[in-house]
Amino acid sequence: MDEKWKEACGVYGVYSNSENVTEMAYLGLYALQHRGQESAGIAVTDGAWMDVTRGMGLVNEVFRHQIPHMDGQKIAIGHVRYSTTGSSLLANTQPLMVNYAGGKIALAHNGNLTNAMEIRKNLEHTGTIFQTSIDSEVIVNLIARSRKETIEERIIESLNQVKGAYCLTIMTEEKLMAARDPHGFRPLVIGKTDGGSFVASSETCGLDVVGAKFVRDVLPGELVVIDDRGITSYPFATEEKKASCIFEHIYFARTDSVIDGQSVHAARFRMGEILAKESGFTGDIVISVPDSGNTAASGFAHASGIPYREGLVKNRYIGRTFIQPTQKSRDKQVKLKLNPVRSVIEGKSIILVDDSIVRGTTSGKIVNMLKNAGAREVKVCISSPPIGYPCFYGIDTSIRKELIASTKTVDEIREYINADALYFLSIEGLQASLSAVDPETMCYACFNSAYPVSHEDDKGAGKYVFEERKKP
Amino acid sequence: MDEKWKEACGVYGVYSNSENVTEMAYLGLYALQHRGQESAGIAVTDGAWMDVTRGMGLVNEVFRHQIPHMDGQKIAIGHVRYSTTGSSLLANTQPLMVNYAGGKIALAHNGNLTNAMEIRKNLEHTGTIFQTSIDSEVIVNLIARSRKETIEERIIESLNQVKGAYCLTIMTEEKLMAARDPHGFRPLVIGKTDGGSFVASSETCGLDVVGAKFVRDVLPGELVVIDDRGITSYPFATEEKKASCIFEHIYFARTDSVIDGQSVHAARFRMGEILAKESGFTGDIVISVPDSGNTAASGFAHASGIPYREGLVKNRYIGRTFIQPTQKSRDKQVKLKLNPVRSVIEGKSIILVDDSIVRGTTSGKIVNMLKNAGAREVKVCISSPPIGYPCFYGIDTSIRKELIASTKTVDEIREYINADALYFLSIEGLQASLSAVDPETMCYACFNSAYPVSHEDDKGAGKYVFEERKKP
Amino acid sequence: MDEKWKEACGVYGVYSNSENVTEMAYLGLYALQHRGQESAGIAVTDGAWMDVTRGMGLVNEVFRHQIPHMDGQKIAIGHVRYSTTGSSLLANTQPLMVNYAGGKIALAHNGNLTNAMEIRKNLEHTGTIFQTSIDSEVIVNLIARSRKETIEERIIESLNQVKGAYCLTIMTEEKLMAARDPHGFRPLVIGKTDGGSFVASSETCGLDVVGAKFVRDVLPGELVVIDDRGITSYPFATEEKKASCIFEHIYFARTDSVIDGQSVHAARFRMGEILAKESGFTGDIVISVPDSGNTAASGFAHASGIPYREGLVKNRYIGRTFIQPTQKSRDKQVKLKLNPVRSVIEGKSIILVDDSIVRGTTSGKIVNMLKNAGAREVKVCISSPPIGYPCFYGIDTSIRKELIASTKTVDEIREYINADALYFLSIEGLQASLSAVDPETMCYACFNSAYPVSHEDDKGAGKYVFEERKKP
């Protein structure tokens, strides 16, 4: 039922001489849980030994009985994952931890390399084996193959060979490292606690939860190294056009996070305001599809003066293990997740705000649910443009033909979802919602197909690309 | 950390000659999950055989692998539980299913009997054994002991002996029954699907999820019997002063439910509106403690004209199995659950709306969190009066001395939670929020100690009353 | 595949002022594990509080994470179960622990009451409910219903109402009690440790494992009470013909146990010796069906002078959770469990000794397995007479028509199992194998239908007798 695009992953790292690093990683992964719910892992080192604990499930399921711990632990990295490359197997959980000539190294990756297959084939031809189907194994093999001396040089040499989207946290026995691809597709920030511990996190909400103050973003094309001498920066790439994912602001990131200086909440609220102006829609009340549409709906109400009401209640207890009822009652699923508040809805002209439409099936069910609850009319406002193209940079998107906007016009979509009116925010409106970052530094490829990095074709870049059957 | 009062339980029942009754019960319990997260169970009959499946945990944990099923099944009852009487043991899960002279009977109970101990002692003295510490076992023994002939007469005779709060769903091989105590403490409704199936549910949201239309409330002091002849009503008690729990409207029930004709959402929204007027508080923005304060905050904003903003983000992934971090980092817990949106908060005079204050600890942490995020001032508005007295009718309340309002004045509480101002809704204001029910039919005992039914003392009525140590 | 009759249960009890009673019960149940592998439980008291831990599975599965413990614990009882009455449900695990007018009581039962249904119906007619389908609930209700004052009198009054087979361990907050039915169907012994702790156990191997010395058997019709004053004996029944189960000596009990003074090993060895003489069989080697035929085979070899060889190897790792392979490979099952040692078998005339034949299927497979491994001929010797009748006293027997000896002659059985010769020990021979007990005090009903206690018919006394469907 849930047809939203899925964020790939969240990465985390802690370096501390005084605080409990695995506990901080555990709390940090909780705060990043919205970025991946399929598996979680924490690797830890005390400066000599290194160990990793990984498992399928939510953070509280993987670490049900105990938080990993090691006497004298000083560095930890963590990862939450929703598979984009590689299927949902225990073998594909992260962080990946390996031995190489330089000792032990652990690595957590958020994003998707667009030339992973090519590099992998090259590595295989010179004798490398692959035990997983995750991009991280490609990167760590490049690091191990490098003839450079220092780990920093090895990593930089490796990153200069890969293309696409990556935010990495990397750990050796002595150092915590964080790297972001030259386009800066996915977010990555550095924070510091009052106790002097350094934290790297996909989002600022991962800093807040451990009481760390935001220090700065990791810059696109930068490798940040943290050890007892503090932070050292290694810019490793010639300047490329920055292309941060606009969808982080529309849907993926948590509302309370700040990405590259831009408050996610402020951007979403402003999207709603602009949506109100662009659409010119009028009605009795504004309601949101909870929770993803809440902030934009609030902005819409503020700009339009139309009151914002809680017209749909979301069941907070739908777990991942929900048993699919029989076919006959499958229609009841959306009812299980969302329920209208009849006293709010009845007889009203409703403006329904959501963040995006992917396949359109759920939107249609929600519109009908509101009409059955007595809505006089339902006008749908989407706080992003129509999604016409898949993403190749770390989002688990449907293939192109499953995107309703790739084959239908706005009016056909309106008819398909049974709405009385439908409006999508324009790209210009979306750009205008950004108050603290330059709109030109963002990637809008899923709306306009202006892909910043060349990629393999739709099928080839699918998440199971490394798991193909042997060709006859 | 979570100091809210806990609803006791939710009960459910389905009677159908055409639909899948256990699947409906499963979906219904999902919708009632907010009423109890400790255990869940479903009993089912095909008219000859009867079986029950129960377990500790959420509905999706108990029925992780399969929904109970029986060929030819026609009646099912279900239960979700947060223990009020009896500790959290597998043996205490419901529905209770037993054999007695009349065959098999299953029973699910929401509420708390105030004379359970007295009846139990009497039953024990005439040779009855008790295998659990739940009130339901008392009721079912009374039914078995009755000399009446029909099951309806047996139940009525039994209910006339018990006092306190109860909503029951009961099942024999032929009949589904639903009963509500003469005061109508807890809610209970009847619905019907298009396919002709009857549903009994603690709240109307349990009807919606299976597509059942609301038929009517079970009346206080009424036993409703459903079989192939349809619905039969047995009023079993002389008229008593009705005393429905006002806290269902303040906090317990789901916003989309309708109780005794009153929309919960409408009541909460109105509480916020009246709170705005009564408090006269001014400020830059209204924010809510999510999710319980959302509707009242919305009403407050509407009445005051002060904009409603999303100032606190709630982590949706805090599971029941969260490992307590070490003492040192316990302060991070509230940060794990709630995080302020700095761009919304900074420099603002904030009106913070919540539904109630029990011990005050969390409220204090939230106020400080907002101030640390840059709030200029924080004025707290509570959409209920100060809770000064425990409940004896099925809510898991703290004992009296733990209630902050039992020992502190409003100003002392304000100081304790570090708020710049604090206002509690008056009882009159609370009563005025009810548009569709007579305010005189509600129980306000936790605010004013006007207990409708005599009860044992604070200690005696505790949840472990049946589990005492042998006196030397 | 395993077609052996199953022992019902094992019971255990410990009373100590100095030793760890739950740990002793845990070790004792390990030693009694062969008497029941479906569920296990331990109840414990410290003299004021009482608690029980029960679960499905082997002792090491139920107590996988910890042995039950209670500060100041002084009495514990334990139970292992293979269901004879009541299906394999968590609700039917033992010990049963209940509250009654006199306080708390826990009870563990080995055996099968022949008038349980009748008593249960009577109790139901006076208002008793039943939550399980085990006999123990009948007994405990009788105790609760008794008007007698002391617990000893209550128990005795109750035991005088029930018929059939029972060995009980019972515990109140102050006393450990052990009772054995007037016929003494099943074994029960008392031991004492050097530390002064008292132990009650189904078999002496349960004493050995905790270092307790055998004190004496509980006598048929005796209630033994252990408290701080030591052991008190209450003979509660007028003398009845003793009828101890001969099958304990043939198969159920562990070889190292001593029952009513008779060494089980000595009896089995002697059965083999007599079998050798009675059968007069000659051959090259004697082999056993491991492990149940080992001792008798050894005796056969000793008496006949024919060498005893290890001709069949048993796989020690066949767990209860073995997945059934597909139909096609079901024949491989017996191969999975047993494998012939070709170098021992090849070209030999073999005398194969087993303890009993129930349905004959497995015996046939073993004979064929030996022939396929090169045996020249296979003569089968059984150390018990043909089983022609079911047991109604606590053994999970097949119904009569499934017993091969109820419908086939010895020669027909020989043909069915493809043996070259077949001999069953005579009842006289069986009796002669007992050196320390009077053969007249044993029950041979499964061989000669001389049932000591009247019983309901074959169907009525089945293990699901309390779980019948409602009659239309």
Place this chain on the structure above:
Amino acid sequence: MDEKWKEACGVYGVYSNSENVTEMAYLGLYALQHRGQESAGIAVTDGAWMDVTRGMGLVNEVFRHQIPHMDGQKIAIGHVRYSTTGSSLLANTQPLMVNYAGGKIALAHNGNLTNAMEIRKNLEHTGTIFQTSIDSEVIVNLIARSRKETIEERIIESLNQVKGAYCLTIMTEEKLMAARDPHGFRPLVIGKTDGGSFVASSETCGLDVVGAKFVRDVLPGELVVIDDRGITSYPFATEEKKASCIFEHIYFARTDSVIDGQSVHAARFRMGEILAKESGFTGDIVISVPDSGNTAASGFAHASGIPYREGLVKNRYIGRTFIQPTQKSRDKQVKLKLNPVRSVIEGKSIILVDDSIVRGTTSGKIVNMLKNAGAREVKVCISSPPIGYPCFYGIDTSIRKELIASTKTVDEIREYINADALYFLSIEGLQASLSAVDPETMCYACFNSAYPVSHEDDKGAGKYVFEERKKP
């Protein structure tokens, strides 16, 4: 308590165009379960796709819910493991399955490479990473690094680089391969079913269980390749002195297996016979430490004419998850596992036969247990010479100083275990027990330190060799 040496692993493989290969592997691993109880795994291919299922625990625990299956499956390999190299981690379970330039390959390994660390360091220096600490990863990297064209050539080139003990089953999408090191340390056989399926198994008992007939042993230094053309043999090593593990015959292998033509049962029986003659011990009865001493005890009895009796009963239900009781009752552990049959023991002069003594602790407890049960005297006979040296070829041995025979004379050991006499079989006697293989082709290094292959020192070759801490 259990101080026996542990066999490393068991390997299995099936190639079939008609039978269910994963089911056969599942049954085969059951039969090989005695060779490893820590983890199990099965890899399977249908000729194009390949998949692996692995887990910690016994075969029936790892495959608790289903046997792996793939439509069109035609090759499977399996592995059971007791860790010798690498700790007991999920990451270290086998078969290992990887992608390399030639496609997918899976490998299962029994044994221990003596130069694994050296090769690993070399591979790391040229850029290889290691994700596990098992030898198998070294082998598969060598295969991937090989510049040879065919998989057979790659494997042979790789095997020529490694030293030590290995039996391998290897699988590509098209071929099943089995290889045995040039010394033939561990056993490996090939069988064929009536249906034309080929089976490779560590022991012949793995053939029997699936109805496969023994075809031949894999020869030392031979790679056997099975595909649709049948069996092809690739001898890959120049002739080395054969050095099969004598301990397979003494203890590791199942009694019903045949290794290199020698019946294990026949060898053990003969060891007992020779032991009787060499020791010249007299007594009333011969008893065995079950189960490992049974066959030799039987041989001893046969040769000496002293009757063989079942004097010790073994508890069949001691699982891996047994909870350690408190220190005080640790002495009860051996009682939990073994119990004497007093009626057999009492007043007797006993000859106790066991297969080996490692640390001597358990032997001492058993001798005392027999004396406490009334034995007049206990003479201990061991069917192998004193173990004075560790094994470096795939057995989980104690380090040298823990071996009682490395520091004590036979008479000191006798005193330590409190025996009245003690005799160890001579190496010459051991050699004489082999009727079908040349005694000169066996390895006796653990008795006489004549190691066939050079090895790193005692500490260096420990099982955690690949898991060392970083040197400062």
